[in-house]
Amino acid sequence: MTSDARHGALSRRSTLALASAAIGLGTGGRAPRASDYPTKPIRIIVPYTPGGTTDIATRLVAEPLSRVLGQPVVVENRPGANSILGAGVAATSAPDGYTLVMVLPAHAANATLQAGRLPFDPLNGFAPLSLVVSAPLVLAGSKHVPAATLREFIDHIRAHPGRVNYGSSGIGATAHLAMEMLQLRTSLRMEHVPYRGTQPALQDLMAGNIGLMFDTYSTLKPQFEAGNIRPLGIATMARAPFAPELPTVNEGSGLTDFAASSWCMLLAPTRTPEPVLERIAAEVRTIVQDPAMTRRMQDLGFVVEGRPPAETGAFLRAEVERWRTVIQAANVRVE
The missing domain is CATH 3.40.190.150 (Bordetella uptake gene, domain 1)
Known part of the structure; x- marks a missing residue:
């Protein structure tokens, strides 16, 4: 622990x-x-x-x-x-x-x-x-993982089961449970690293200490724009009007009804x-x-x-x- x-x-x-x-x-x-x-x-x-x-x-x-x-x-x-x-x-x-x-x-x-x-x-x-x-959740990936899209992240995780960590703001937080739901739906295996809040998790995502995390768009947007982390998908059924360039998690994962807010x-x-x-x-x-x-x-x-x-x-x-x-x-x- x-x-x-x-x-x-x-x-x-x-x-x-x-x-x-x-x-x-x-x-x-x-x-x-x-x-x-x-x-x-x-x-x-x-x-x-x-x-x-x-x-x-x-x-x-x-x-x-x-x-x-x-x-x-x-x-x-x-x-x-x-x-x-x-x-x-x-x-x-x-x-x-x-x-x-x-x-x-x-x-x-x-x-x-x-x-x-x-x-x-x-x-x-x-x-x-x-x-x-x-507030729809957005999936962000570390630039230290050799993958650029959600599909590439999924392929990388499947090739290295249990070796990619994901972070969240704490046990039971929406970001934690959404990732557990994604793992259940895609049969992925990752290790959860809970933090005391979003910002410590985000810092470790940028540093490459964790590979993935969900959070809200407003939290992640500045780091997307700065190029510090990769935007992988938004957990909505259709693309969001406030970020139309961001694909949905469904588009990148092959799922049809994954949504989490x-x-x-x-x-x-x-x-x-x-x-x-x-x-x-x-x-x-x-x-x-x-x-x-x-x-x-x-x-x-x-x-x-x-x-x-x-x-x-x-x-x-x-x-x-x-x-x-x-x-x-x-x-x-x-x-």
Whole structure:
């Protein structure tokens, strides 16, 4: 095990304990009438460090949401345990519409990876609010591997089973599970090197210490443009409008239906009043579907969603099942 992986395992154990403790600190309080909402500042918990995909998407929405609701919307970063700490704080907050949380697919994966150990229920502990945006994953390759296209990478990996490493931002991250899904679909054999975040993995990809990694287009684009890494494919069914020159993973692999995206989903504590949920969801949908905001988000590699609560809940349940299948088939474990 790498030192990064050992440190990450210790961090996950310690922050899981903190998240469990947070359950006992939930605030009570009477939910306000929806007609009075909002009468005070709203916080959106981002269970990751500043500057990442979730943080960027949340801040893009928070400012216009504050204007339309007439109250400050404060973004609060609460990283730890692959989103568990921040989600735990939100789960135990008063169900009054004044605490929300923006989660990534790790929230869906944790339902399986941390089954029986979570201090909250990833599905029933929250009220779905809005699937705000999605971000298709892009496959990048190291220039130190003697291959230039995805097909050449696949041929190289098959000729050297188990000798090519791939990296990810951590065990259970979307980038990790997407690569496991690709291996299952193509019968490839690679070694996983988990890192404590995307940037260390990206640095090792550029240095040639790992051969491949998935991440979002906005993260990888500067290094593509600088010629430091190879763009191999985007995990969508058709080429993306923000990167039409980038072939799909399906084009390069011979698969027909491989797709994988990160996404940002807004949740509230369960029992938050339905009219409050509908009000926030409607405002978020209007914000992200505004043409100027849509263009801004597309430039960052996002696909605008703005789905209502019922569709968001159905999507989350489907994602839990989807990643459960991959986790169990690939025998993914957290320590």
